[in-house]
Amino acid sequence: MNKYQQRIGYLFxxxxxxxxxxxxxxxNVANPLQLEWLSHGDMLQGYLGWDYFRHSPWTFPIVGLxxxxxxxxxxxxxxxxxxxxxxxxxxxxxxxxxxxxxYFGLWLLACCMxxxxxxxxxxxxxxxxxxxxxxxxxxxxxxxxxxxxxxHINLMAHFLILLAVYLCLAKDCPRIALKWGGLIALACxxxxxxxMMVLIFWGAQLFARVWTRKTGYRAAALELACILAGTYxxxxxxxxxxxxxxxIAGGYxxxxxxxxxxxxxxxxxxLFDRVNLGAGNFETLNYWGLGVFFLVAINARELFRRLGAFxxxxxxxxxxxSLSVCFVIATTYNIxxxxxxxxxxxxxxxxxxxxxxxxxSRFYWPxxxxxxxxxxxxxxxxxxxxxxMAILAVAVVLQVGDISKGFAKDRFYFFHxxxxxxxxxxxxxxxxxxxxxxxxxxxxxxxxxxxxxxxxAAAKAGLATNAVCLARVSNSKVDAMNLSDLEALAAxxxxxxxxxxxxxxxxxxxxxxxxxxxxxxxxxxxxxPGLQGCAGCIPLTxxxxxxxxxxxxxxxxxxxxxxxxxxxxxxxxxxxxxGPITQVHLRYRTFLSAKQPxxxxxxxxxxxxxxxxxxxxxxxxxxxxxxxxxxxxSRLTIELPDAHSPRDAGTSTDSRVLGMGLExxxxx
Numbered sequence: 089m090n091k092y093q094q095r096i097g098y099l100f101x102x103x104x105x106x107x108x109x110x111x112x113x114x115x116n117v118a119n120p121l122q123l124e125w126l127s128h129g130d131m132l133q134g135y136l137g138w139d140y141f142r143h144s145p146w147t148f149p150i151v152g153l154x155x156x157x158x159x160x161x162x163x164x165x166x167x168x169x170x171x172x173x174x175x176x177x178x179x180x181x182x183x184x185x186x187x188x189x190x191y192f193g194l195w196l197l198a199c200c201m202x203x204x205x206x207x208x209x210x211x212x213x214x215x216x217x218x219x220x221x222x223x224x225x226x227x228x229x230x231x232x233x234x235x236x237x238x239x240h241i242n243l244m245a246h247f248l249i250l251l252a253v254y255l256c257l258a259k260d261c262p263r264i265a266l267k268w269g270g271l272i273a274l275a276c277x278x279x280x281x282x283x284m285m286v287l288i289f290w291g292a293q294l295f296a297r298v299w300t301r302k303t304g305y306r307a308a309a310l311e312l313a314c315i316l317a318g319t320y321x322x323x324x325x326x327x328x329x330x331x332x333x334x335x336i337a338g339g340y341x342x343x344x345x346x347x348x349x350x351x352x353x354x355x356x357x358x359l360f361d362r363v364n365l366g367a368g369n370f371e372t373l374n375y376w377g378l379g380v381f382f383l384v385a386i387n388a389r390e391l392f393r394r395l396g397a398f399x400x401x402x403x404x405x406x407x408x409x410s411l412s413v414c415f416v417i418a419t420t421y422n423i424x425x426x427x428x429x430x431x432x433x434x435x436x437x438x439x440x441x442x443x444x445x446x447x448x449s450r451f452y453w454p455x456x457x458x459x460x461x462x463x464x465x466x467x468x469x470x471x472x473x474x475x476x477m478a479i480l481a482v483a484v485v486l487q488v489g490d491i492s493k494g495f496a497k498d499r500f501y502f503f504h505x506x507x508x509x510x511x512x513x514x515x516x517x518x519x520x521x522x523x524x525x526x527x528x529x530x531x532x533x534x535x536x537x538x539x540x541x542x543x544x545a546a547a548k549a550g551l552a553t554n555a556v557c558l559a560r561v562s563n564s565k566v567d568a569m570n571l572s573d574l575e576a577l578a579a580x581x582x583x584x585x586x587x588x589x590x591x592x593x594x595x596x597x598x599x600x601x602x603x604x605x606x607x608x609x610x611x612x613x614x615x616x617p618g619l620q621g622c623a624g625c626i627p628l629t630x631x632x633x634x635x636x637x638x639x640x641x642x643x644x645x646x647x648x649x650x651x652x653x654x655x656x657x658x659x660x661x662x663x664x665x666x667g668p669i670t671q672v673h674l675r676y677r678t679f680l681s682a683k684q685p686x687x688x689x690x691x692x693x694x695x696x697x698x699x700x701x702x703x704x705x706x707x708x709x710x711x712x713x714x715x716x717x718x719x720x721x722s723r724l725t726i727e728l729p730d731a732h733s734p735r736d737a738g739t740s741t742d743s744r745v746l747g748m749g750l751e752x753x754x755x756x
Contacts, residue, residue: 214469233374245282346366377486421434527551593639675707732746
C-alpha cells in the first residue's frame with residue numbers, strides 16, 4: 089500500500105469516529121454557535137474562560153494570561169479548563185468569529201475521530217482486516233471511563249494516551265524523539281493530567297531503549313534534556329506557573345482508584361450495578377465493561393501460556409514500567425478494595441507534593457487501554473480470522489449492551505444537566521449591568537454553581553469579574569482579595585463602577601454611602617452603586633444596631649461545634665472599630681503535641697505588633713488599640729509561628745496546619 093492509499097485508508101476510521109460522535113452526542117453539539125449544552129459545571133467554566141480570554145489583550149511572553157477572568161486571582165487560560173491550544177489559536181481569529189462562538193463541540197468531535205484513527209493505527213500493527221480493526225475500534229471507543237469524562241471536556245483527549253501507547257508499541261519508529269516531543273507538547277497545551285500520562289510513557293520507553301541499547305547514553309541524555317526543556321518552555325508560555333500554591337495539602341488519596349475499580353460500574357452497567365463493591369463516584373469511574381470481561385475469560389488460557397514464554401524487550405519493559413507507575417499513582421497510599429482501606433504511612437511533605445495529582449484515579453485510564461489493546465492483540469494473533477471476528481463481534485455486542493445504561497439519552501447526565509444560567513431570571517442581569525466595569529462576588533470561594541451564572545451575566549455585559557470557577561487558585565491571593573473587598577465594603581470605600589454580590593454572612597459588615605442601597609435580586613444580595621430600584625428588586629435595610637463587629641477573613645478552617653481553628657501560619661480578622669478605642673477579648677484553645685508543647689501567638693493591628701503571648705493550653709487574651717481617625721475598621725492579624733498539623737505531629741492524618749482554636753470573640 090502506497091502513502092496515498094494509506095492516507096485514504098485513514099478516512100474510514102475517521103468516519104467511524106464521526107458516526108460514534110453522532111450516535112452518542114448528536115450533531116447539534118458540533119454547532120459552534122450552540123451554547124445551551126455548555127450552560128453548566130465544567131463546561132460553562134471552560135466557555136467563560138474562553139470568552140474572557142478572546143476579549144483580553146495579548147500578553148508576552150506568557151500568551152495564556154486571562155486577567156479579566158478572576159481579577160486579582162486570575163491566572164492563565166490553563167486554569168479555566170478552556171483548552172489552551174484552541175483558545176490561543178481561535179483568539180488569533182477572534183475578530184472574525186461570531187460573538188457566541190465556541191469550539192468545544194468541534195473539539196469533542198475531533199476527540200472521537202482521532203481516538204478512532206489512532207486505535208486504527210494500533211490495530212494495524214497486528215491485522216490488516218477491515219472488519220477486525222472496525223470491531224477493535226468499537227471496543228476501544230465504548231469505554232465508560234472516557235465517555236463519562238465529557239463533563240470535563242478537555243479530558244476527552246484520550247487519543248493522546250492512545251498515541252503514547254502506539255509510540256511504545258511501534259517497532260523501529262523513525263525520529264522517535266521528535267515524535268515524543270511533539271506529543272508531549274500537544275498534551276501540555278491540552279491538559280496537565282494527560283501530559284503527565286504521556287510523560288510517563290515517554291520516560292519508560294526512553295529507559296527501555298537505553299537498557300536494550302537501542303539508544304546510546306549520549307543520545308538519551310540529549311533527548312532527555314531537549315524534551316524536558318521544551319516541556320518547561322511550553323508550560324511557561326501557556327501560563328502553568330502563574331498560580332504559585334497549586335498543590336493542595338491532603339488532596340492526594342481522596343479520588344483514588346480501588347483495587348476493584350474495573351468492576352465498579354457506578355451506573356454504567358446493567359449487570360454490575362447490582363453488585364455492591366464499595367462507594368464510587370464520577371471522578372473514580374474506571375469500569376471496564378462486560379465485553380472486556382468476556383475477552384478476559386476467552387483469552388485467559390492463552391495469556392498464561394504466553395506469560396510462560398515471556399521475554400524482556402524494549403516494548404515489554406516500557407509497558408511494564410508505564411503500567412506500574414500509573415497503577416501506583418492511581419491507587420495512592422490509600423489502598424482500597426470494597427469498603428476496606430489500607431493506609432500506608434508516607435511523609436507529609438511527599439503527600440503535599442503528590443497532592444497536585446488529587447484526581448489520581450485518572451491514571452487508571454492508560455491501564456484500561458493497555459488491557460483492552462492487549463486482549464485485542466491476543467484475540468487477533470492466537471485465532472483464525474473468522475474465529476477472531478466472531479469473538480470480537482460478541483465482545484462488542486456485550487460491551488455496548490452493558491454500558492448503554494450509562495450513555496442512553498434518557499440516563500446520560502450529559503443530556504440532563506440543569507441550565508445554571510437560567511437561575512438568574514431578573515431583567516436586571518441583562519439590562520442593569522452596563523453602567524459598571526466589574527462584578528465582584530464577596531467573599532470569593534472557588535465553587536461553581538450560581539457563581540458561574542453571575543460570571544455568564546458579567547461576560548455578556550462585558551464586565552470583568554471574580555465570579556469564576558478555576559482549576560487552581562492561590563490561597564494567599566484569595567485571602568488578600570477577600571480582605572481588600574471586605575475592608576472597602578465595611579469602610580464605605582467601595583468602587584462606584586463595581587457591582588458587588590455579597591454573601592449573607594458578610595452583609596452586616598457593609599457600610600453604605602449616602603444614596604446607595606442594597607437589594608435582593610434572584611435571592612442574591614446586590615450592592616450596585618447608584619441603583620435606586622428595579623422591577624423585582626427587593627430593598628434590604630441594614631440595622632446599625634445589628635452590625636457585625638468582626639469577620640474571619642483569611643487563614644481559618646471550617647467552623648466546628650466549639651468555634652473555629654486557625655489554618656496556616658497566619659490568620660486575619662477584620663474588626664469594626666466602635667469608637668476611638670477598640671477593645672477585643674478572645675477565648676481560645678491551643679493545638680499542642682509532643683512535637684510542639686507550646687504555641688506562640690503574635691497579635692498585630694494594621695501591621696503593628698500589639699501583643700505576643702505563649703500558650704500551652706486554653707486561655708483568654710484582651711487587646712486594645714486606638715483606632716486611627718476616620719478608620720471604621722482595623723485589620724487584626726494573628727501570626728502563629730509554631731502552628732503544625734496533626735499529621736506532622738503523628739496524631740492523625742489531618743493535614744491542616746493548626747495553632748489557635750477561636751472559641752469566642754467580643755468587640756467593645
